[in-house]
Amino acid sequence: MKEKLVVVGNGMAGMRTLEELLKRAPDKYDITVFGSEPRLNYNRIMLSPLLAGEKAFEDIILNDWDWYEANNITLRAGDPIVGINPAKKTVISGRGRELEYDKLLLATGSEPIIIPVPGHTKEGVITFRDMGDVDHMISASKTRQNAVVIGGGLLGLEAAYGLSTLGMRVTVLHLADHLMERQLDSAAGNLLKNELGQRDIHVVTGADTAEILGEERVEAVKLKDGRSFDADLVVMAVGIRPNTWLAKSHGIETGRGIKVDDHMVTSDPDILSVGECVEHRGLCYGLVAPIWDMAKVLADKLAGIENPGYTGSVLSTKLKVTGIDLFSAGDFQGGKDVEDIVFRDAARGVYKRVCIRDNKVIGTVLYGDTADGPWYFQLLKDEADISDVRSTMIFGQGFEEGQAADPFKAVAALSDDAEICGCNGVSKGDIVSAIKGEGLTSLDEVKTCTKASASCGSCTGLVERLIGFTLGDEFVADDGPKPMCGCTHLPHDDVRRLIKAKELKTIPDLYQALEWTTPDGCSSCRPAVNYYLLSAWPGEYVDDARSRFINERVHANIQKDGTYSVVPRMWGGLTSAKELRAIADVVDKFDIPTVKVTGGQRIDLFGVKKDDLPAVWADLGAAGMVSGHAYGKSLRTVKTCVGSDWCRFGTQDSTGLGVKLEEETWGSWMPHKFKMAVSGCPRNCAEATIKDFGVVCVDSGYELHVGGNGGIHVRATDLLTKVATEEEAIEYAMAFVQLYREEARYLERTAPWIERVGLEYVQDRLMRSDEERLELRDRFLKSQEGAQVDPWAERAKGVDAHEFQALPSPKQLATVE
Amino acid sequence: MAQDTSPTLVCHLDDIPEKGARRVPTAAFEVALFRTSDGSVFALRNECPHKKGPLSEGIVHGHSVTCPLHNWVIDLKTGQAMGADEGCTHALKVTVGEDGKVYVALPALEGAAA
Numbered sequence A: 001m002k003e004k005l006v007v008v009g010n011g012m013a014g015m016r017t018l019e020e021l022l023k024r025a026p027d028k029y030d031i032t033v034f035g036s037e038p039r040l041n042y043n044r045i046m047l048s049p050l051l052a053g054e055k056a057f058e059d060i061i062l063n064d065w066d067w068y069e070a071n072n073i074t075l076r077a078g079d080p081i082v083g084i085n086p087a088k089k090t091v092i093s094g095r096g097r098e099l100e101y102d103k104l105l106l107a108t109g110s111e112p113i114i115i116p117v118p119g120h121t122k123e124g125v126i127t128f129r130d131m132g133d134v135d136h137m138i139s140a141s142k143t144r145q146n147a148v149v150i151g152g153g154l155l156g157l158e159a160a161y162g163l164s165t166l167g168m169r170v171t172v173l174h175l176a177d178h179l180m181e182r183q184l185d186s187a188a189g190n191l192l193k194n195e196l197g198q199r200d201i202h203v204v205t206g207a208d209t210a211e212i213l214g215e216e217r218v219e220a221v222k223l224k225d226g227r228s229f230d231a232d233l234v235v236m237a238v239g240i241r242p243n244t245w246l247a248k249s250h251g252i253e254t255g256r257g258i259k260v261d262d263h264m265v266t267s268d269p270d271i272l273s274v275g276e277c278v279e280h281r282g283l284c285y286g287l288v289a290p291i292w293d294m295a296k297v298l299a300d301k302l303a304g305i306e307n308p309g310y311t312g313s314v315l316s317t318k319l320k321v322t323g324i325d326l327f328s329a330g331d332f333q334g335g336k337d338v339e340d341i342v343f344r345d346a347a348r349g350v351y352k353r354v355c356i357r358d359n360k361v362i363g364t365v366l367y368g369d370t371a372d373g374p375w376y377f378q379l380l381k382d383e384a385d386i387s388d389v390r391s392t393m394i395f396g397q398g399f400e401e402g403q404a405a406d407p408f409k410a411v412a413a414l415s416d417d418a419e420i421c422g423c424n425g426v427s428k429g430d431i432v433s434a435i436k437g438e439g440l441t442s443l444d445e446v447k448t449c450t451k452a453s454a455s456c457g458s459c460t461g462l463v464e465r466l467i468g469f470t471l472g473d474e475f476v477a478d479d480g481p482k483p484m485c486g487c488t489h490l491p492h493d494d495v496r497r498l499i500k501a502k503e504l505k506t507i508p509d510l511y512q513a514l515e516w517t518t519p520d521g522c523s524s525c526r527p528a529v530n531y532y533l534l535s536a537w538p539g540e541y542v543d544d545a546r547s548r549f550i551n552e553r554v555h556a557n558i559q560k561d562g563t564y565s566v567v568p569r570m571w572g573g574l575t576s577a578k579e580l581r582a583i584a585d586v587v588d589k590f591d592i593p594t595v596k597v598t599g600g601q602r603i604d605l606f607g608v609k610k611d612d613l614p615a616v617w618a619d620l621g622a623a624g625m626v627s628g629h630a631y632g633k634s635l636r637t638v639k640t641c642v643g644s645d646w647c648r649f650g651t652q653d654s655t656g657l658g659v660k661l662e663e664e665t666w667g668s669w670m671p672h673k674f675k676m677a678v679s680g681c682p683r684n685c686a687e688a689t690i691k692d693f694g695v696v697c698v699d700s701g702y703e704l705h706v707g708g709n710g711g712i713h714v715r716a717t718d719l720l721t722k723v724a725t726e727e728e729a730i731e732y733a734m735a736f737v738q739l740y741r742e743e744a745r746y747l748e749r750t751a752p753w754i755e756r757v758g759l760e761y762v763q764d765r766l767m768r769s770d771e772e773r774l775e776l777r778d779r780f781l782k783s784q785e786g787a788q789v790d791p792w793a794e795r796a797k798g799v800d801a802h803e804f805q806a807l808p809s810p811k812q813l814a815t816v817e
Numbered sequence B: 001m002a003q004d005t006s007p008t009l010v011c012h013l014d015d016i017p018e019k020g021a022r023r024v025p026t027a028a029f030e031v032a033l034f035r036t037s038d039g040s041v042f043a044l045r046n047e048c049p050h051k052k053g054p055l056s057e058g059i060v061h062g063h064s065v066t067c068p069l070h071n072w073v074i075d076l077k078t079g080q081a082m083g084a085d086e087g088c089t090h091a092l093k094v095t096v097g098e099d100g101k102v103y104v105a106l107p108a109l110e111g112a113a114a
């Protein structure tokens, strides 16, 4: 008599295992398959193209009735197994069949996770797992308009794409900051979001679902932040969970999945398991590739063939949305000495990243051009040594084959009519003949002569390589302005110019368009780029807290012991009994160790604990005090002297003017810190001549001074001009600040800036016409519209609370199974 | 002396901002928990090997963090200073479950009741 094999689950893993088994031992078992779904075994991954109308059900059937019959397999479709009796070695089905087994195979797959928000049981809330779900979506699309997909992972996006091709208006709500965050880095995630946007799939990131609204049927989805989206169909695609209940409730050991050893045997030696339902060496899988490996091992086991066992799988991912090419592989758990090679081709919308450690590929993300995905993946799985190809491997396998590892060969391999500079339509042939014909030797000469790389500059590297290749040793590398940092070849000024020229409005867009060589920049370029975007698009650009130094992120100065200092604004150096009293109270209440009068005419509270900051600010705010920005690349203080109010030499109200200047200019972000002072007479008690903008009052009006600096290299100011009224002094101050904001490089104080561009240039820009000066002032005022918000008050009310609170200390060390 | 213990549930992935960090106080020392732009999570003792700067407050880029005090760049996986600087802070093992739960092999004080 044949042994009896019962398979639970007529899905991909179960049937693949049978196919493998039949190849090895066609007659060993008497096989019965139970499946919950009332249909044949089909290719689940093709449900996506099916939904999008690119395939029909017949196309995705894996094994038809004839196959079952020809192999003597009894199929019980639509009859789930509901009980196991391991002692008797029988199973019980939903329709009451009881059947004996010698070997039992659990291939129950997984089930979609449903987030239990209020309203999740309403009609019209579904998941995306089986043919039934697809039927539901197709019929809904015929009568309904708005679909909301919760979850922007692989499944969610494929559902969104399908629904949108079915004519529905689709919104994807995604909790994380970028799409497919498990498979993609943020650069690729953002490209994907842009591309979906162009196809009218509206993606909302950082979206935390609070509730599903509606009577019987769903009508809208509401987020925790209060936003709400119309919906008459909701697809939850937030993840899957191995389907373990059957095993678990019958005494088979489970963790997150059904636990199996390297031969797919569960805690019961006669019960085996395969597919998404298993947990192997602590891992559960959600893709088919591991299933193919597991099925082979298990087939050997069932057939009685020696096999070293299954050791786990490395995964790669593709998104099945027509026209979107995306590939990711590897675990990205980089570490010491992990290097990133990044290639971006802005014109073609390509982003490629390969992570390397010890000369081995450990991960890759490709967007826009995935032709080399399999090649990188193979190198990854083979743990191949790539030192020979590393300098050029990012160009792909096609380039690699037959080419030595030499970056110049990359350009040598291009044909003469290959376009090098897309902006100006310059080909390789044009450049090479100009170099040879005109005797050009430098990048600058080639730029002037051919216009190549004279516009956006993104082909500079290629042009340089071309010059190097054409000239050989004669080539002298250009020593023009230095790149911003190691992540780009572009200098600061070019980046600023291109932000405007190419209308770049987010950091990821900028990194892609300007072909940054790192995935998310470094601690030097990120704050700079964040500032440039902020100054280029006031009111529109959303500041990125993750690109700010700690002081600006939490609005206080970090101290050597990790505590913070707090400096409230004292307008023009004035204070009052009320303010002083509030400061004294705060010092007592929060046990603040040091109180000091600063060199900037205000009071500094040192040693405040981070967690106390919001409460300290709340108390100071209650007495009318706001942030002094002592931490910011922004207006610091306006020092003043007593002036005509009290001083026997005072010529004008220097204190009053100081207060007005401070009120006009506080809150604005600048390339570096900015200090002002107003002295009431040329005795200059407020030290106005070492400030970024200093005013020295005289009988006939106001002398305006710029570009002063204390600090390491003391620089006295230059006299900009003299004006007659306070109004003009303020107007000049605003215009000057704006010119500095728009043109200086990040972390360049006004002193080095003026040394670089010359006082005459600044005078010319501010004084050649009243009109231009007023335009600068107006742009400043515009940028100030949203900027003059007290950051302390916001945080005292709870903004960015996570910055100030540590996570709760896990008191009990709960051990995970 | 601190030693690593078995994995402890500390938070959900969403509690850590992308390219950001959270602090976790423990009996032995404060732990900094980082999340990078590619979705990886790392844990380090929250003390820079240079002068104990709180690494949780630094800028996170790639798989490194720049210390907020004097700009040393620390490798998140190993806790080692990169480039010319030398030194190392304690790196702890992190596992993130499919459900987004973050487990860290937290340090325990030897002899302390766990």
Ligand code: SRM
Residues within 6 Å of the ligand: A557, A558, A559, A565, A567, A596, A597, A598, A599, A600, A601, A602, A603, A604, A630, A636, A637, A673, A675, A690, A708, A709, A710, A711, A712, A713, A749
């Ligand atoms: C508190 C204070 C010293 C004091 O107790 O008086 C101070 C403290 C610091 N100064 Fe200053 N400076 C202070 C007035 C000054 C002055 C005097 C002034 O403003 O009239 C100068 C010279 C004037 C100038 O800036 O041109 C000054 C020139 C500097 C410099 C050098 C700047 C330069 O361009 O070379 C730095 C370093 C930097 O910014 O990179 C600096 C940096 C610092 C930092 C931020 C160092 C740091 O990065 O941690 C200190 C932070 C202290 C804190 O946590 O609050 N501090 N610092 C003063 C705060 C003024 C205020 O109310 O906001």
Ligand SMILES: Cc1cc2nc3c(=O)[nH]c(=O)nc-3n(C[C@H](O)[C@H](O)[C@H](O)COP(=O)(O)OP(=O)(O)OC[C@H]3O[C@@H](n4cnc5c(N)ncnc54)[C@H](O)[C@@H]3O)c2cc1C
Residues within 6 Å of the ligand: A008, A009, A010, A011, A012, A013, A014, A034, A035, A036, A037, A044, A045, A046, A047, A048, A079, A080, A081, A082, A107, A108, A109, A110, A128, A129, A130, A155, A158, A243, A246, A274, A275, A276, A277, A286, A287, A288, A289, A291, A318, A320
């Ligand atoms: C829309 C979609 C797109 C996908 N795209 C991809 C892709 O592009 N690439 C990729 O690698 N993977 C993809 N996947 C994942 C892939 O389909 C799964 O990894 C694979 O199907 C898992 O196979 P399985 O046999 O373990 O589970 P399943 O294929 O789910 O099979 C399990 C079967 O067992 C049945 N069952 C459960 N309990 C019982 C019971 N008690 N009695 C009887 N029967 C039971 C279930 O009804 C089901 O039919 C996709 C999945 C979906 C839903």
Ligand code: SF4
Residues within 6 Å of the ligand: none
């Ligand atoms: S002078 Fe030096 S030590 Fe003193 S506050 Fe300024 S930066 Fe710190």
Ligand code: FES
Residues within 6 Å of the ligand: B048, B049, B050, B051, B052, B053, B067, B068, B069, B070, B071, B072
């Ligand atoms: S303490 Fe970290 S760099 Fe100095």
